[in-house]
Amino acid sequence: xxxxxxxxxxxxxxxxxxxxxxxxxxxxxxxxxxxxxxxxxxxxxxxxxxxxxxxxxxxxxxxxxxxxxxxxxxxxxxxxxxxxxxxxxxxxxxxxxxxxxxxxxxxxxxxxxxxxxxxxxxx
Amino acid sequence: xxxxxxxxxxxxxxxxxxxxxxxxxxxxxxxxxxxxxxxxxxxxxxxxxxxxxxxxxxxxxxxxxxxxxxxxxxxxxxxxxxxxxxxxxxxxxxxxxxxxxxxxxxxxxxxxxxxxxxxxxxx
DNA sequence: GCAGAATGTAAAAAAAATGTAAATTCGCGA
DNA sequence: TCGCGAATTTACATTTTTTTTACATTCTGC
Numbered sequence: 001x002x003x004x005x006x007x008x009x010x011x012x013x014x015x016x017x018x019x020x021x022x023x024x025x026x027x028x029x030x031x032x033x034x035x036x037x038x039x040x041x042x043x044x045x046x047x048x049x050x051x052x053x054x055x056x057x058x059x060x061x062x063x064x065x066x067x068x069x070x071x072x073x074x075x076x077x078x079x080x081x082x083x084x085x086x087x088x089x090x091x092x093x094x095x096x097x098x099x100x101x102x103x104x105x106x107x108x109x110x111x112x113x114x115x116x117x118x119x120x121x122x123x
Numbered sequence: 124x125x126x127x128x129x130x131x132x133x134x135x136x137x138x139x140x141x142x143x144x145x146x147x148x149x150x151x152x153x154x155x156x157x158x159x160x161x162x163x164x165x166x167x168x169x170x171x172x173x174x175x176x177x178x179x180x181x182x183x184x185x186x187x188x189x190x191x192x193x194x195x196x197x198x199x200x201x202x203x204x205x206x207x208x209x210x211x212x213x214x215x216x217x218x219x220x221x222x223x224x225x226x227x228x229x230x231x232x233x234x235x236x237x238x239x240x241x242x243x244x245x246x
Numbered sequence: 247g248c249a250g251a252a253t254g255t256a257a258a259a260a261a262a263a264t265g266t267a268a269a270t271t272c273g274c275g276a
Numbered sequence: 277t278c279g280c281g282a283a284t285t286t287a288c289a290t291t292t293t294t295t296t297t298a299c300a301t302t303c304t305g306c
Contacts, residue, residue, distance in 0.1 A: 024223050025176070036293060037222050074295050076253060098303060099252065159282060197284050199264060221263070221292060 012047045014107045016089055019047055033085045038063065042078050046094065046104035055101035125172055125181050135170045137230045139212055142170055156208045161186065165201050169217065169227035178224035 011020040018027040021044055025034050035043065041063050046054055059075055060066040079102060083090025095103045134143040141150040144167055148157050158166065164186050169177055182198055183189040202225060206213030218226045 023176070024220065034220065038294070072295075073253085073255090073297080077255080077295075080254070096253070161283070195284075196264085196266095196286080200266080200284075203265065219264070 012050070016107050017086070017093065019043065021048075028086055028089065035082075035085065038078055039082050039085070042075075043082055043104075046102060050104045050106055053097045053101050053103045057101075059101060125168075125175075125177060125185070135173070139230050140209070140216065142166065144171075151209055151212065158205075158208065161201055162205050162208070165198075166205055166227075169225060173227045173229055176220045176224055176226045180224075182224060 011018065013019075016029050020026070024037070024040050025032055026043075027033070042059065045059065045062060056075060057068055060070070060072075064072075064074070066072065079094060079096075083094055086093055089107065092107065093104055095105055097103055134141065136142070139152050143149065147160070147163050148155055149166075150156070165182065168182065168185060179198060180191055183193070183195075184191075187195075187197070189195065202217060202219075206217055209216050212230065215230065216227055218228055220226055
């Protein structure tokens, strides 16, 4: 549960994002983004658990070594900067689970009427 | 990963730089520059991995034989002198990846409207 | 809808890494 | 051994990242 850098060497790839665990740079569409160490660790941990909620506790403990007693906003600030670098998909990729933590979601092509329910279009 | 002098004998060449692995002098446009031994090794290692980030660790280990525990500014000083000799392209060729290392980037002609989108010019 | 708790955000402060000039040391050829 | 250029260290300056602070905003249960 909550895989760590074990999955290193492997890269995550989808429609808009290319992320390599061993590399501090990533690609959003054709744009290279350079992640700082903490940003990279954070995104790595989230991506490794794509589709699953990773609680704040875990993030703070794994990346910062903080215990449950520590009160800080540093996680939120880092999430924010990550989302910014993932523009314009920041909120699409990184979802906030209120009261729990965050979840990285694989990109899925947004449905439109045409592809979703073709019979409703061009009637 | 992180090729060494194996690729010797071959020369690197682009719009502004000619660098021969077997030669301690290089050319920046039509100007000859003379590299010292360490400068040459450093540039060679970076050029061999053009486009890829080479971590400080690796540079310090491959060129100086230093371990991760050694604290020194000598790498930075060499980078600085290299950049100076590559004037006015020093910062263009040698990029700093904060917290990680350096990256040599092939020279790319800056785009202008003419070359990028010719159909938008001279309307 | 409200109160209280959790998260978002901008800006300042602190910490860490890199840049730089100048001094010092090293090493090799004469 | 001496002299000289190369390499390294030193001592700050500067830049970048990370954390904190101080509020603003959003969410949830009642």
